[in-house]
Amino acid sequence: MSEIPKYIGRSIDVLAFRGGQRAGDVLLEQSLADQFSTGEICTGLQKLAQRFILALLTERGSVKYAPTYGTDFMIALRQGRVHNEADMLATFALSEQDAAALLVDEESSTDPDDERYRTAELAAVTVVPGFANLTIELRSQAADGTAEFILPIPIVV
Amino acid sequence: MAIAVQSLADLDADDVEQAFAFAKQLVLEKQPNIDTKRGVINQLVLGLDAILGAAQQTNIDLLRQSQSLQAIENNPTLADDDVVNAVISNYRLTRRASTQAAGEVTIVLSQLLAVTIPQGSVFEAAGQQYTVDAAYAARTAAGNVLNDTDRLIQQIDVDQFAFTVNVTAVTAGSDAVLAKDTQLIPLSPPTSFLRSFAANDFTGGVNAQTNSDLTALLQEGLAARAYSNRVTIPSTIKTADSAIYPMVTTDFPNIEDISIVGYGDAEMIRDQHWLFPLSGGGRTDLYLRSQQSTQAVSLVKTATLIDILTDGGVWQFSIARDDAPGFYEVSKILVRGADPVETGFAVTEDIRGLDLTGDDVYVPDLETVMEGVYSRYQASTIRFLDTSTPTAGLSINSSTQDYDVTAVTMPLVKPVQEFLGDRGVRNPAGDILVKAAIPCFLSLNFELQRRRTDSTVDEASIKSNLAAYVNTLGFPGRLYASALHRIVDEALPDSIDAGPIDLFGRIRRPDGADRFIRDSSVLIIPDEPEYFVSGRTVIFVLNTTNISITTNNIDVPAV
Numbered sequence: 001m002s003e004i005p006k007y008i009g010r011s012i013d014v015l016a017f018r019g020g021q022r023a024g025d026v027l028l029e030q031s032l033a034d035q036f037s038t039g040e041i042c043t044g045l046q047k048l049a050q051r052f053i054l055a056l057l058t059e060r061g062s063v064k065y066a067p068t069y070g071t072d073f074m075i076a077l078r079q080g081r082v083h084n085e086a087d088m089l090a091t092f093a094l095s096e097q098d099a100a101a102l103l104v105d106e107e108s109s110t111d112p113d114d115e116r117y118r119t120a121e122l123a124a125v126t127v128v129p130g131f132a133n134l135t136i137e138l139r140s141q142a143a144d145g146t147a148e149f150i151l152p153i154p155i156v157v
Numbered sequence: 158m159a160i161a162v163q164s165l166a167d168l169d170a171d172d173v174e175q176a177f178a179f180a181k182q183l184v185l186e187k188q189p190n191i192d193t194k195r196g197v198i199n200q201l202v203l204g205l206d207a208i209l210g211a212a213q214q215t216n217i218d219l220l221r222q223s224q225s226l227q228a229i230e231n232n233p234t235l236a237d238d239d240v241v242n243a244v245i246s247n248y249r250l251t252r253r254a255s256t257q258a259a260g261e262v263t264i265v266l267s268q269l270l271a272v273t274i275p276q277g278s279v280f281e282a283a284g285q286q287y288t289v290d291a292a293y294a295a296r297t298a299a300g301n302v303l304n305d306t307d308r309l310i311q312q313i314d315v316d317q318f319a320f321t322v323n324v325t326a327v328t329a330g331s332d333a334v335l336a337k338d339t340q341l342i343p344l345s346p347p348t349s350f351l352r353s354f355a356a357n358d359f360t361g362g363v364n365a366q367t368n369s370d371l372t373a374l375l376q377e378g379l380a381a382r383a384y385s386n387r388v389t390i391p392s393t394i395k396t397a398d399s400a401i402y403p404m405v406t407t408d409f410p411n412i413e414d415i416s417i418v419g420y421g422d423a424e425m426i427r428d429q430h431w432l433f434p435l436s437g438g439g440r441t442d443l444y445l446r447s448q449q450s451t452q453a454v455s456l457v458k459t460a461t462l463i464d465i466l467t468d469g470g471v472w473q474f475s476i477a478r479d480d481a482p483g484f485y486e487v488s489k490i491l492v493r494g495a496d497p498v499e500t501g502f503a504v505t506e507d508i509r510g511l512d513l514t515g516d517d518v519y520v521p522d523l524e525t526v527m528e529g530v531y532s533r534y535q536a537s538t539i540r541f542l543d544t545s546t547p548t549a550g551l552s553i554n555s556s557t558q559d560y561d562v563t564a565v566t567m568p569l570v571k572p573v574q575e576f577l578g579d580r581g582v583r584n585p586a587g588d589i590l591v592k593a594a595i596p597c598f599l600s601l602n603f604e605l606q607r608r609r610t611d612s613t614v615d616e617a618s619i620k621s622n623l624a625a626y627v628n629t630l631g632f633p634g635r636l637y638a639s640a641l642h643r644i645v646d647e648a649l650p651d652s653i654d655a656g657p658i659d660l661f662g663r664i665r666r667p668d669g670a671d672r673f674i675r676d677s678s679v680l681i682i683p684d685e686p687e688y689f690v691s692g693r694t695v696i697f698v699l700n701t702t703n704i705s706i707t708t709n710n711i712d713v714p715a716v
Contacts, residue, residue: 007190010190011189011190011191011192012190012191012192013191013192013196013197013198013199014196014197014198014201014202015197016197016201032197043192047192047196050196050197051195051196054196054197054200063200063204064165064166064208065168065170065173065174065177065204065207065208066200066204069200103195106194106195107195108194
């Protein structure tokens with residue numbers, strides 16, 4: 001079934017983390033377009049996911065005219081305050097609260113449930129010097145098991 | 158481009174927020190299906206666009222502010238100069254640029270020796286530098302003076318020989334205007350150099366007009382160039398065309414201030430020249446402040462011995478009406494060639510008269526001498542006591558001697574009179590008399606209390622700022638010490654405070670009398686219309702040399 005009808009009545013965003021699938025591990029690419037594609041648009045869970053990632057990975061104070069946007073997550077990593085999985089769990093827990101506040105603040109009750117933030121948990125974490133692998137379970141306000149991942153669709157220019 | 162936001166980081170956060178909201182609303186109206194509230198488009202597209210939009214709006218606001226006369230008047234410091242220039246040009250105004258002070262410097266040598274002063278040679282005085290305008294060759298004999306840059310060396314005293322060169326200040330502005338006799342130090346003195354000093358008060362050296370200055374002149378810019386009222390008459394004078402009126406000089410547009418006294422004013426006496434002393438109108442007295450401060454003019458006068466007293470001879474000379482038109486007073490008399498740093502001889506009598514001769518220019522109605530004092534029609538006879546010239550062997554009423562005389566003037570009295578008296582300019586229904594504004598020569602005296610001995614203060618800067626303030630007040634009628642305190646306090650570090658300022662003024666009335674006023678809070682020009690003295694006719698004149706600052710170290714108990 002085509003994905004296009006699923007976009008009807010929804011608001012869209014540009015896909016910033018490209019390559020996502022309904023299932024399986026995929027290495028996402030942070031880009032808006034490449035030599036093969038003029039980019040994609042997304043909606044639903046994908047929008048929520050990239051909003052969460054943007055909020056989590058933006059250093060608070062780094063955006064000149066939005067000084068309160070972002071979290072201290074990357075600051076903690078950059079400053080070497082995370083040495084092991086326990087540190088990562090603690091840091092993520094603190095940052096998730098900040099990100100959650102930002103995301104909820106952006107939402108309204110009329111937004112689709114699958115675009116509204118509920119929780120994000122660190123399902124798995126591996127910390128080695130120079131690298132960190134995080135598996136995050138993100139939940140929307142949609143009842144568990146009811147939200148459908150709507151695939152991004154390409155923009156034709 | 159006159160206006161440009163230099164850095165996107167300097168924008169007002171509220172402006173960016175507004176631009177952000179505006180961009181989101183526009184996109185939402187155009188593309189309702191795009192999520193403008195949050196996410197990638199919100200932050201990475203609209204967020205950045207908002208910054209650029211805010212920058213653009215800031216530029217638009219600056220431009221709008223600069224183009225609005227109301228906005229310029231409300232806050233002239235925010236408006237861009239180039240744009241304001243363009244705006245005021247619509248009102249027939251042109252911003253006066255700052256100009257460099259220039260003048261003559263007398264160089265004194267210890268022997269009669271031909272020397273050359275190279276072009277660009279530097280002299281220093283009062284923290285300013287001055288360069289010589291051309292390569293001047295000082296010649297020992299008149300026959301060798303062949304062109305404008307050849308100067309004849311003249312003996313001015315025993316073993317003292319002098320010649321003059323023209324110099325121009327390196328820095329434009331009024332700070333570089335030197336008073337007559339100010340010492341200048343050459344960086345490369347010529348052979349046999351003894352000293353050098355300003356031969357006259359330097360001229361030029363005006364500051365560029367600020368936006369505030371220009372907005373104050375808007376009325377004059379818009380005014381008709383006609384002899385009509387107190388707005389149009391100054392406008393007529395300042396915009397006079399030298400191609401049509403040859404007496405008009407390049408200094409006319411820079412005239413500092415003008416006060417016009419006419420029918421119904423208590424200071425107007427000339428319109429009572431009838432059988433009964435009632436004002437009949439048809440007369441105008443124009444009090445001119447052509448520049449910020451007065452100007453000293455050097456004259457060489459041949460005086461005649463008229464009396465011999467026990468302590469010297471009484472000598473007399475005349476100052477014709479064109480020698481120093483409208484001059485205030487003689488400030489110094491020296492035997493010809495004497496060192497200008499000498500005090501000189503005191504004037505014992507200053508007898509003013511009128512010289513109304515000549516039929517080429519309209520002569521206003523003048524009945525008494527006092528009416529014409531400080532106008533271009535005044536002439537004067539000066540008597541003084543020379544205490545240094547031996548009188549033995551001299552004959553009363555026949556012995557003569559040359560003297561260097563310094564007269565204090567307000568320039569342009571003569572050409573402005575001639576311009577306004579021109580048949581094509583003057584009001585057919587009356588006459589006009591131009592007079593130098595009546596001077597209130599001001600002295601300031603105050604103490605600085607210093608709690609830390611390592612604290613320093615730039616006294617020259619304070620003096621300069623005080624003089625600039627006082628000399629641009631126009632005809633204020635009164636001068637408040639609090640206004641001067643504000644200027645002083647701005648220049649003081651935390652550990653230095655100023656005490657009360659003693660304001661002392663000497664009004665030289667047209668009848669020749671000195672009227673002294675003194676206060677530590679406000680100087681008020683007295684109302685003496687019978688002597689033409691009032692807030693409408695008197696200006697405060699403050700030279701930096703008349704500001705005395707005493708710095709005292711004070712002991713504060715340790716806490």
